[in-house]
Amino acid sequence: MKKLLYSQKIAPFVFVLPFCLSLLIFWLYPLVTGIVMSFQDVTFGSSTWVGIQHYQKLAKDPFFRTAVFNSVEYMLLTLLLLVPIPMLLAVLIESRITKARGVWKVIMYIPALTSVVISGMLFRLMFSEGDGGQMNQLMQMIGRASIPWLKSKGTGWVALLLLCMWRWTGVNMLYFVSGLNSIDGTLYESADIDGASPAQTLWYITLPLLKPTTVYVITISVFAGLSMFLESFMLWNGNSSPKNIGLTIVGYLYKRGIEKNDLGYACAVGVVLMIIALIINFIQLFATGTIGPKKED
Amino acid sequence: MAKDPNAPKTMESNHRVSSFLSTALFVFISAIIAFPLLAGLTASFRPAREIFQNGMSLNLKVKEWSLHNYTYLFTKFLNPHTTDSVAITDSNKYFMWYKNSLVLTLLTVVLTLLVCYFVAYGMTMYKTKLGNFLFFMVIATMSVPFEILMLPLYQEVTTLGIINTNAGVFLPGLCAASTIFFFRQYMQGLPMELLDAARVDGCTEYGISVKIMMPITKPAFASMAILCAMGSWNNMLWPMLVFRDTSKFTLQIGLNTLLTPYGNNYDLLIAGSMFGIIPILIIYLIFNRYLVAGMTSGAVKG
Structure with a gap:
């Protein structure tokens, strides 16, 4: 028995056994129960089938609509802000013209070390509505009146998106930096010999060769954007923001499942989130040519 | 010219x-x-x-x-003879959360790294069909946001009786997909001949994984340890569901409970938040190089 367990045939299975168990117990099982529960009314100890009732209710639920709209809007805005800007910053910081680049890289990553609790609290205090808050002091400096920042959607989202940019610009920049470092340096030398301008080099060499990194950053941004919850939870100090301006899909899932203990309905919210995430990922993988018919060059 | x-x-x-x-x-x-x-x-x-x-x-x-604010935070250590019982309670509470976070982070890092190392080893070092399939599943688990599994997992953890315990927090994430992914990528760049040489010398399969491969995987361990520690120290959503008693809260959940609408806790909150960043900041400034290597590993090869 011991000999068998030590043999080269069995050993690989022993090594991967924890993953198999974890996959079944903590991934497949909750995934399936989540889908099953979305067709049930779940109370403690008992559950009854209700068919697609939850989904019908979701289709008419105005809060859910707000949540989906907010999450998708947030995701699109973060894609606009957190892909091109970090990419350009990475190109700039890796070009030889920037001095002391190591220092800037270290500083720009620091926000990612702070927890959402702490960063959310800092931003809430910065954007506080009184005259003494920093952002309102800045408004007064340029001769404007104080704004109750977090009370309305436009200004509240400025704070939310700034919080997001503050935390992730440095991280995404470092992704692009490592992508840039993996590009073969001789390509730039030959471009230089051929007399390519910096703009041409950027457009014809850097951007195409950065594509794997770009796809990666877009993918994680799509997921992070769609499932954003804690940022808004901390910025508005809880799960109920004025007029639900900070309500997201996961926020609604949390509200229904944990705060109101309506697990079946909350699981339906989760299933819809999963479907949205899958659709967007497929669109994105097609658009970037990772799957589907290969374009001929 | x-x-x-x-x-x-x-x-x-x-x-x-x-x-x-x-x-x-x-x-x-x-x-x-x-x-x-x-x-x-x-x-x-x-x-x-x-x-x-x-x-x-x-x-x-x-x-x-x-x-x-800081003397208030450190009341228990700085002026043990104070009669301000509220300050003592607050100070005690804060350091209890701090200790909980340290313990949970240490447990999570050590166990996650060990498990993920052996799993990645099994997937990478033996060319089996199962290994390749499981690696495909690693990618699959990465593409389902955790928040979707959160509620059924919460129920499951309650049924298993590990709610309100450290195990309830770290067990579901023990086989972290990104950590396995990174270890696998790192091991693919190592010379496989070492294994055969060790086998000839009479080393067992498990002996090889511990005595031969583990030492040369050290840089990967360093990278993943930092990322894992950061993730665990700052983790909030899942621990918030699992822990129910104030005495078990981690620092992040504890700080969150201080954010009351009455603002009576802000001395503790603001000083405590700043002091809560310190462990991660120190680790980051020392091991900055490993962190960047670990974090960006997935972004280059895609």
């Missing part, structure tokens, strides 16, 4: 201007990025009541600075 004697000179001055502009841009961005943290740090030296009422202010008023 340069027939015009002025050409190199203008190029050089162009270079200087762009160098200055680009560096200035990064100075500017770094200043903006440092600002909220510096503001938080200076605010922690100011009266808590004022922070709650007015938010953080731009005026520094250095003359009014005091260490009060």
